[in-house]
Amino acid sequence: MxxxxxxxxxxxxxxxxxxxxxxxxxxxxxxxxxxxxxxxxxxxxxxxxxxxxxxxxTPFDSGGSSAVLREAFKMPAVGDVRNRLLALADRSFHGNPEVLRFFAHRFPGNTDQNMLEWELEQMIKNEHPLISNIPDPMQKIICHHLNIFKNYMPDTFNLKKASLGNLVLSAGYLDSRRNFDTILYIFSKLVHVRGIVRPVVNKYLHLITELENGQIIAGQHNLTGKETAPISSKVKKLWLSSSRKNPVPAEVCILKKMAKLxxxxxxxxxxxxxxxxxxxxxxxxxxxxxxxxxxxxxxxxxxxxxxxxxxxxxxxxxxxxxxxxxxxxxxxxxxxxxxxxxxxxxxxxxxxxxxxxxxxxxxxxxxxxxxxxxxxxxxxxxxxxxxxxxxxxxxxx
Incomplete structure (x- = not known):
């Protein structure tokens, strides 16, 4: 009743x-x-x-290092999900400060790609200071997922400014047949996340904006005013599309488990x-x-x-x-x-x-x-x- x-x-x-x-x-x-x-x-x-x-x-971010991952694997953006997971992490647990430091770290943007690939390999082998200070079993889980990412990584993938947390999340996503729930569960347990974090949909989509002056903006990063010039007209309409080049509206529905949440x-x-x-x-x-x-x-x-x-x-x-x-x-x-x-x-x-x-x-x-x-x-x-x-x-x- x-x-x-x-x-x-x-x-x-x-x-x-x-x-x-x-x-x-x-x-x-x-x-x-x-x-x-x-x-x-x-x-x-x-x-x-x-x-x-x-x-x-939202998993539609099309700027920064998220864009590199999105385009390489045609996957949703994981950067905003990672940020919220880290914000909700319980820092009082043993090893968590080291884990959070690792997940927040980015590769430098001015280093040669070969050197970055070597650094990634050192992390996989547990021979990097960012990894060696992390206690088990967290250390082994992270090294395992970095190795998964390396195996999926295309030869043309650019590691410059890549977020290590994003690489781990992407590896888990790809290794779980493109299912977010598994890696989010692992990640949440890994850093003791005190809440539930989910992308609204698990799809590779683009945010499209039409302004009142008729301009069409393809991509979230072109709307926010952070990476490009701010908009100079009111937003008329917003929709999701599977293509930035042909930005027709896509039919997108949430899953029953999202409605239940x-x-x-x-x-x-x-x-x-x-x-x-x-x-x-x-x-x-x-x-x-x-x-x-x-x-x-x-x-x-x-x-x-x-x-x-x-x-x-x-x-x-x-x-x-x-x-x-x-x-x-x-x-x-x-x-x-x-x-x-x-x-x-x-x-x-x-x-x-x-x-x-x-x-x-x-x-x-x-x-x-x-x-x-x-x-x-x-x-x-x-x-x-x-x-x-x-x-x-x-x-x-």
Whole structure:
């Protein structure tokens, strides 16, 4: 039997926080749709209170060393997944600092390829200082996966600036018949990850963007403004394609196990980060919005502060909410109501710097509540303080 109850809470709730901190193994299942880096500090703070958070990550990154792996093996990007796994790792375990140092290491970009291949071989043989300090069985597992990668590595593969963590994840993915679950399980046990991390889909796909000025942008790295010039027009439409050269929309659906994972969440969060390439991109596969709408838990949007996201060119906060709702409801706009996919907007009106002010009347008509609470500290200004954000989310869970 299921019943629905309504309760009044203190916000933030210090008693609830103390309870979670005392027993994080029984902490709430807070689900985040995001990319890999924006929630780094939040994830590290979160594991003090819950070991059950769920992180749905975009696997469409087409820049940096991820692009080299994607093109060599026609596989999803693993860099953002790796970043979140490391952020959730428990650093208190013996050997973990050494393992995390290894997974965060990159080959230099100014070294000869032959020298890099020799260095990789030294790691495989356990004759490299980055490996020799790692205790067993972690050491043997890492060496084994580096050897797997070497066997899969094409002769033309460029190791310059390659992330060692990405190489290990890619090796496990390829050796498991292109199944992410096996290597993510091994990796999570290896570094004691305190949460669940999954890519939203296990496919080689490209993020395609159409701007209002008619420009078509193929590839996530060309949208973010980090590796190329920022966009100079609003985003009109976003979709996924199996080809950058012929960027027609691809039919992409989430698996039943992803829908089941979403259904287990006790709170769903659309957090700070790159608005389109991190949040909206996660909502593009069919079935995501439907799965969210069928989960009765609270759903929260936390807008960026500081006006530093190039992707939200000329978008005010209300337009961001409108865009978010559009993609959340796209599976079935006639039957997915607004309050099935979004219930709260959390802002810091006093200390945050937002593009415009939320339209209270418009939001009230849609039954979306605004929560005004401290999120920006003196130390974090103009950005959100991870400690304050985690406190707010846990109080609602």
């Amino acid at each position: 299921q019943i629905k109850i309504t309760r009044t809470i203190d916000f933030p709730d210090p008693v609830r926080l103390a309870r979670y901190r005392h027993c994080p193994d029984l902490g709430p299942k807070i689900l985040f749709f995001s990319g890999g880096s924006a929630l780094k500090n939040t994830a590290a703070e979160l594991i003090q209170y819950t070991h059950n958070s769920i992180h749905i990550i 979403i259904s287990k969440a006790e709170l769903i969060c659309y957090p700070v980060g790159s608005f389109y390439s991190s949040i909206i991109a996660n909502l593009l596969p069919s079935g995501v919005g439907k799965a969210i709408s069928q989960n009765p838990c609270p759903k929260i949007f936390i807008p960026n502060t500081g006006n530093k996201d190039p992707e939200t060119y000329s978008l005010d906060i209300n337009e961001q909410i409108e865009q978010l709702l559009s993609y959340l409801r796209k599976d079935d706009p006639g039957n997915i109501s607004v309050n099935n996919v979004l219930n709260f907007i959390i802002i810091d009106k006093e200390n945050g710097n937002y593009p415009g002010n939320p339209d209270k009347g418009w939001l009230k008509n849609m039954d979306i509540n605004i929560i005004n609470t401290p999120l920006v500290s003196q130390e974090s200004r103009p950005f959100i303080d991870a400690r304050l954000l985690v406190s707010a989310l846990l109080s609602l869970a």
